[in-house]
Amino acid sequence: MRRRPTLAAITLLTCVFALTPGSPADAAEDHRMAVWSMDETAGSAWMLDTSGRGHHGQIGPEVGTGLSTGYEMGYTFERLEPDTPPARPGHVVRVADHSDLDPADREFAVTIRLRTNRKFGNIIQKGQATVRGGSWKVQLPNGRATCTYRGSRGTIELIAPYRINDGAWHVVRCVRLRQGVYLTIDGYQAKSREGWVGTIDNDWPVSIGGKLDCDQVEVGCDYYAGDLDWITVEAA
Known part of the structure; x- marks a missing residue:
């Protein structure tokens, strides 16, 4: 069942960002920190x-x-058995740390399609559960989109x-505001919680498709299996 966004949530979300961009181009230009359209051809590095x-x-x-998404291109990630060594760092896209x-x-x-x-x-994260400086993450346990912000x-x-x-195809959006955290799916509010988690600032790369520091024995790599069309990161 999908829940319609409340008026209060819409007001909070739209005061800073569009509620749920339909494409990377819909993100407010001044707020774009990264736009990964994932339109690279097969074999791109x-x-x-x-x-x-x-x-x-x-x-x-x-x-x-080079995956065809119907009208654009995207990436695909094969299924790997959970908690089964060895780790497979080649399954992940890595983006260098930056403020x-x-x-x-x-x-x-x-926001992710x-x-x-x-x-x-x-699906995507910067930092892991115990790293200094906090972390943020979007994942899919039990097929349910999950949005996490861990701060000071x-x-x-x-x-x-x-x-x-x-x-x-679904668009998942994970928003952290001063008033709280909001998770929307396909433009509808799925979950929200009031509260301010504080500062999040670590020196880790962004990883897409799984964890970076893992061995599949003591620390599972939690590799994503499926397709991605695009991801945007916004801040204000």
């Missing part, structure tokens, strides 16, 4: 940032590029009340 800020990413050799990609004390949003029929995996004042994690691992 670099993911281009079209925001103009230069946050290009290194594409692991196991990431499938643009840390929320710090700013309002912040990450994805498609999967799997029920597991970390605490953690807010939102889990959508319904699954989206139905093989259709």
